[in-house]
Amino acid sequence: MRMTPLPPSSKTVLRALGKEGAMTHGDIVRKTHCNPRTVRYALRKLKENKLIIEKMNIRDMRQIIYQFRHDSPLQAGIADRGTEKGEAA
Numbered sequence: 001m002r003m004t005p006l007p008p009s010s011k012t013v014l015r016a017l018g019k020e021g022a023m024t025h026g027d028i029v030r031k032t033h034c035n036p037r038t039v040r041y042a043l044r045k046l047k048e049n050k051l052i053i054e055k056m057n058i059r060d061m062r063q064i065i066y067q068f069r070h071d072s073p074l075q076a077g078i079a080d081r082g083t084e085k086g087e088a089a
Contacts, residue, residue, distance in 0.1 A: 004049065009034060009042040014051060014068065022067040024057065 006014070016031045017023060023031065028039050043066060046052040050069065057063040 004045075006045060006049065007042065009038045010045045013039060013042040014046060017052060017066060017068040022055070022065045024063050024065055028066065 012032050012034065013028055016028060020027075020031055025036070025039060025043070028034075028043075029036050032039065034042070043052065046066075047054070053067050053069050055065045055067060057065050
């Protein structure tokens with residue numbers, strides 16, 4: 001299974017999710033200091049590559065919580081993501 005290379009914004013969001021855990025769109029914007037539109041694009045690319053999952057926020061059903069997918073090909077180390085050695089994904 002060949003995945004498309006991730007844009008830098010997606011790598012930033014993925015690192016934040018891996019480090020901080022599950023977050024809402026607003027949380028990701030605050031943690032990464034990225035533009036909200038950039039975060040939406042990054043999340044879309046991560047979903048296309050099946051690297052994150054979406055959950056409904058039980059406390060506020062209007063919000064979606066994004067979480068790093070631990071069974072993703074990236075986690076298993078079987079996909080070439082185009083990252084350099086030593087770079088955290």
